Amino acid sequence: MKFSINQKELYKALNIVRRAVAKNQTLPILTGIFLSLDNNILTLKSTDLELGIKYDLKVEGQVNGSxxxxxxxxxxIIRELPNQKIEIDLNKDKWQLEIKCLNSLFKINGFDPDEFPNLPKVEDSANFSLPAKKFKEMIKKVRISTSKDETQPALTGAFFEVETEKVKMVSTNTYRLSYIEAPLKTSVAEKIAVILPGSTLQELNNLLEADESVEIEVDNNYARFTFAGIEVISRLIEGKFPNYELVIPDESNSKFSADLSQLHGAVKRASLIAKLDANIITLLAEDGLMEINSAEGSSGYAHEELKIEIEGPKQKINIDAGYFIDVLKVLDAEEINIEMIGPLNPLVVKSQSEAGDKFIYLIMPVRSQA
Amino acid sequence: MKFSINQKELYKALNIVRRAVAKNQTLPILTGIFLSLDNNILTLKSTDLELGIKYDLKVEGQVNGSxxxxxxxxxxIIRELPNQKIEIDLNKDKWQLEIKCLNSLFKINGFDPDEFPNLPKVEDSANFSLPAKKFKEMIKKVRISTSKDETQPALTGAFFEVETEKVKMVSTNTYRLSYIEAPLKTSVAEKIAVILPGSTLQELNNLLEADESVEIEVDNNYARFTFAGIEVISRLIEGKFPNYELVIPDESNSKFSADLSQLHGAVKRASLIAKLDANIITLLAEDGLMEINSAEGSSGYAHEELKIEIEGPKQKINIDAGYFIDVLKVLDAEEINIEMIGPLNPLVVKSQSEAGDKFIYLIMPVRSQA
Structure with a gap:
């Protein structure tokens, strides 16, 4: 293998594929990046066996190899080199790569590429496409509610459902739930209903940029996302996602709206006291006014007030401040709309765009402490 | 105690005094900040018993107290409040402080201020002043060589010597040494020769800003630094600082100069391989060319070249790349001047300003590994 490439381009490419490199050392070769040159196309690959990333870029190729x-x-090394032409030359007998750039020379020992696993194929798959911006928006709202509890694998991911003209994503850790639904321009031949790992959502969120379209292919075991020359292949989580529809209330007793940034500030401040204990705050919504209170025995007490518009009777609820802050961070609006039934029912944040995107976020109440 | 103050001003003041707040909980009151109001002057104090900081600021005072x-x-809490007027009111019976700002109300439990230790007094002291910019520059160059080894306390600080018209600072961990000397406009009545703790240098470096003059007072046990309304009082390190003068070579066999940023880049890159082992690089300086090499058995090899100007015979030396990078980071020039005697003598970096400031940085060689 012998080729040359500009430092900046190679660094960008490595920063893309590094996201699927294995973090643990169980299989040393997976802590590496696979490089393969075929004429003027350099293919970079990485995988931790859950997630795989493949990226092609144009180089000035001389000798093929991997x-x-x-x-x-x-x-x-590539990061510290100057933004100049880098010449790469492989010594295949030693599996050693020579990297030359201006007056710098590196010789790096690598691994036999035949030992690197192939990325899985996605076969007989259902496929459709989404604007990257919309998909990223959905991922942001859904990934906050995934669970960290590995004993219930289905909850560590997001349910991903595609029907004719509609795509849905749902996640829950049983204490809160994100539901998002968006209209689909392309239609799928067969209904898709799978669970995407939380870590895949995380990496897609890092890699997706606004001005692209994402091709999505799904079979029984894997999903593939293709955008901007990048291919992301993710294993699916096996198991059954809980029946979330039962949890989302159809009706509410009170609806109210508040200024998003004011509410965000108030909840963050109240949480400064709340988090010294279990991070529980009390919301009291009544005509024209919302109070947010928190107290921790030895430290003190916080009280916040803000103006709201309310329809229906006054409401009082105890919730986890962290769960509330998570949704306040990802909402992109001036106002927030909240619905409630009573102190033993979830608090529901709802938003709907003109394009028909629907977002529902549920926070389960905590029993009164007093 | 009752007063009002703008959020931004209070936050700035707290960010200054927080730097001497005790990090461990042995004496809980030292994890606090002392506040005391005397008419329109609010005094903030903190101390971990090694370092103390005092800062005064003007407020709209109503009732004195602490x-x-x-x-x-x-x-x-103050960070999260909006940039508005904050009203502070003390409930002395409960040692509870009420903080009001727009629609936010906090009640924070505090400690009895009588239990807070007084900051030490600096008595019968020698005193002089330095421009803050110069002092910060000196601190930056000297703090890199302080030792982390608590079994030799004198080496964890910097020797600070003031004579008529000259101030010197020296630090060493026995493997490298920083020596800095600057002319003094004011003269001292008595010679000062003390050891300042490394942590004090760190905090002074954080607090000093360019456009100030620093008043320095030193007695047998403490040093006080006064600038921009801030008072920093530091305990001195007891013990004898080693006789550094013997270590600094009077002469050299070879002198060479190189472009600082090119050398910095080359050493950083060579260190990427070197640090996989003991971070040792080999410098080879000969007529017109410096080579930097490093190797680590299983990983590979780095080779860097750069143009230098040399006077005297060629030189080869093995040194710690980290020690070299530390000095390359703090030098503020286009060129670096290096002097050497041979492979068993220290490498010496020298710089001298037109104003008469002198900086010498020594790196002890490492025996050849091969």
Missing amino acids: IVLPATQFLN | IVLPATQFLN
Whole structure:
């Protein structure tokens, strides 16, 4: 393998594929990045066996070939090189890569590329496409509610359902729930209903940029996302996602709206006291006014007030301040709309765009402490 | 105690005094910030018994008084409040402080201020002043060489010597040494020769801003630094600082100069391989060319070249790349001047300003590994 490429382009490419490099050392070759040159196309690949990323870029190729290089070391070296032409030359007998740039010369020992696993194929798949911006927006709102509890694998991911003209994503850790639904321009031949791992959502959120379209293919075991020359292949989570529809209330007793940034500030401040204990705050919504209170025995007490518009009777509820802050951070509006039934029913944040996107966020109440 | 103050001003003041708040909980009151109002002057104080900081600021005072508040909590609350007028009111029976700002109300439990230790007095002291910019520059260059080894306390600080018309600072961990000397406009009555703790240098570096003059007073046990309304009082380190003068070579066999940023880049890159082992790089300086090499058995090899100007015979030396990078980071020039005797003598970085400031940085060689 022999080729040359500009430093900046190679660094960008490595920063994309590094996201699927294995973090643990169980299989050393997976802590590496696979490089393969075919004429003027350099293919970079990485995988931790859950997630795989493949990225192609144009280089000035001279001799075809392939190698696997230790990711951290390779990335650090390319980062520190000046923004100049880099010449790469493989010594295949030693699996050693020579990197030349101006007056710098590195020789890095790699691995035999034949030992690197192939990325899984997505076969007989259902496929459709989404604007990257919308998909990223959906991911942001849904990934906050995924669970960290590995004993219930289905909850560590997001349910992903595609029907004719509609795409839905749902996640829950049983104490809160994100539901998002968006109209689909392309239609799918067969209904898709799978669970995407939380870590995949995280990496898609990092990689997706606004001005693209994402091609999505799904089979029984894997999902593939293709955008901007990047291919992300993710294993699906097996198991059954809970019946979330039963949890979302159809009706409410009181609806109110508040200024989003005012509410965000007030909840963050009240949480400064609340988090010294279990991070529980009390909301009291009545005509024209919302009070937010928190107290921690030895430290003190916080009280916040803000103006709201309310329809229906006054409401009081205890909720986790962290769960509330999470949704306040991802909402992109001036106002927030909240619905409530009573102190033992979830608080529901709702938003709907003109384009027909629907977002519902549920926070389960905490029993009164006093 | 009752007063009002703008959020931004109070937050700035808290950010200054927080730097001496005790990090461990052995004496809970030291994790707090002492507040005391005397008419329109609010005095803030903190100390971990090694370092103390005092800061005065003007407020709209109503009722005098004092309290000690938990630092982290108080700082977090003030940070999250809007940039508006904050009203503070003390309930002395409960040692509870009420903080009001727009629609936010906090009640924070504090400590009895009588239990807060007084900051030490600096008595019968020698005193002089330095421009803050110069002092900060000196601190930056000297703090890199302080030792982390608590078994030799004198080396964890910097020797601080003031004679007629000259101020010197020296630090060493025995493997490297910083020596800095600057002319003094004011003269001192008596010679000062003390050891300032490394942590004090760190905090002075954080607090000093360019456009000030620093008043420095030193007695047998403490040093006080006064600038921009801030008073920093530091305990001195007891013990004898090693006789550094013997270590600094009077002469050299070879002198060479190189472009600072090119050298910095080359050493950083060579260190990417070196740090996989003991971070040792080999410098080879000969006519017109410096080579920097590093190797780590299983990983690979780095080779860097750059143009230098050399006077004298060629030189080869093994040194710690980290020690070299530390000095390359703090030098503020286009060129670096280096002097050497041989592979068993220290590498010496020298710089001298037109104003008469002198900086010498020594790195002890490492025996050849091969």
